[in-house]
Amino acid sequence: MKIVLAQPRGFCAGVVRAIEIVERALEKYGPPVYVRHEIVHNRHVVESLKAKGARFIEELREAPPGALTIFSAHGVSRKVEDEARLMALPTIDATCPLVTKVHNESRRYVAQGRILVVIGHAGHPEIEGTLGQIEGKAHLVQNEQDVDGLAIAPDAPVAYVTQTTLSVDDTRGVIAALNRRFSDIQGPETRNICYATQHRQTAVRELARVADVIVVVGARNSSNSTRLREIGEQAGLPSYLVADGGEIDPQWFRGVNVVGVTAGASAPEVLVDDVVEALKRIAPSDVSVLDGPEESVSFRLPAELAL
Template sequence: MTGDSASSPLNVLLASPRGFCAGVIRAIDIVERALELYGAPVYVRHEIVHNRRVVERLRAMGAIFVEELDEIPAGAPTVFSAHGVARSVEEAAAARDLPVLDATCPLVTKVHVQGRRYVKAGRTLVLIGHAGHAEVIGTMGQIDAPVHLVSTAEDVVALPLATDTPIAYVTQTTLSVDDTRGVIAALHQHFDDVVGPDVADICYATQNRQTAVRDLARQSDLLIVVGARNSSNSSRLREIGDEMGVPSYLVDDGSAVDPLWLNGVGTVGITAGASAPDELVENVIAALAAVRPVAVRQLDGVKEDIEFTLPAQLRRAMAAE
């Protein structure tokens, strides 16, 4: 795989699948359709997805991104991001009569439903996730009971709960399958009565992209992950490359590619997080081609054909047009 000449062709392998998942496509589609139906501006609470390029494009179309609902004028069309929101946010929007389109990923909504079901059954809920992540904040705010947040096996041991406490767990959808498996194992070791979804219930897109990046790393001298710094799933893809012994970098686009990375490199693997558009992958390839000639090949992988429907009120409004 290693190249000896700075002028020798560079093999570029593309992971499959990579980039946008069904939840991200749906969220972006909701904002775009809302702009078509209602005209600008449409207000979006928080980044619709964690990608600056996507946000900037939607902003240019007339979307206004805000942090708090009180920044939104009365009656203005409002979109909740793909990460989900707390019930208090939903209630505040209803109190102000804001017409809301909820772009929460259906797989995140599934976690909310699971969590409420476990609490109703009398179990203490543990959420496996990263503190401060928008999805975690939303999930914790969807449960009408205390939620214990853990990220590591050490966090499990430190939980202020008796070992005979009936435990149920749910997970942030964008976590590493491997890391989640370790925390789940620690829960079973530390507590007598533990239930929760199978590790396979973690977001299909997260699993598929992690499997693909492992395959990619095995065939690459260098790994480039296209995605935002605040994208949990993108960061984890880079970490997997590092764990497999491949120099790995997370970049927003081709402008972040350092030609020095290519010294002695024959094959570069490229993947993209679930919120990164493929145009940014093309931009990275162009940056590589500016340094050395490239030969691009896409690896075989799982074909994703999952589609999520738009919110009912948006479908009705579109049908009435």
């Protein structure tokens, strides 16, 4: 059996930065530190940080008075920021800089008097944070049908932003529907879309050209990992989302010659290695890596944690 790894795969720069923020905060201030929501959507990452002294909470009231609190990579609403100030909680913001860019764009469009449309998944923490960063009403759309249902005049000034874990391909149809519907509309350039999401989706499509089965390493509550599995299925291949090698089912690979393996942006490479070892136990395997872009993006840490 041949195992082919996608390139790129796994951690993106925003995830690397968020995890490093928690680790450095633990080193500098000592445990425990409190993190609102999972720092990234991966159980293995969360458990590893718990073992070092991080405590994960969903509401700020769960943090003791004066406890250092970190906002996750997904970003938070202004209400959460205000609540932290009222509680006098010292905070460090681990929001991905690309998510922060979406927040800033949203506020700029609203300040220009435009009606804001946010493209994304209802209930996703990034979307909740983005909607909560905007003064006044914003409209959430998840698909082209939602665009048709918007109660906005066709000639009204409109602007849109998108969830960062959606790629250009994911949003193309919705953006086209918005442009058909509204005569005065603005939105970010496609180069402002999250590079990591686009790269990983493109890599899965390339993987589907050579593989018989696709395995995506990632968490089930990870939007970008779930999308990678869907892309494999859309290419006509059996595609499976697994947390680690323990979830590999040998039945999936009967008669299979080539297994394609990739990982979502919040899945560490150690879990990819675990899956590869599980596959090798099923059949003797050669491992290769597809050609793909080498990512060199990195984001600076908050000033209080910089070396």
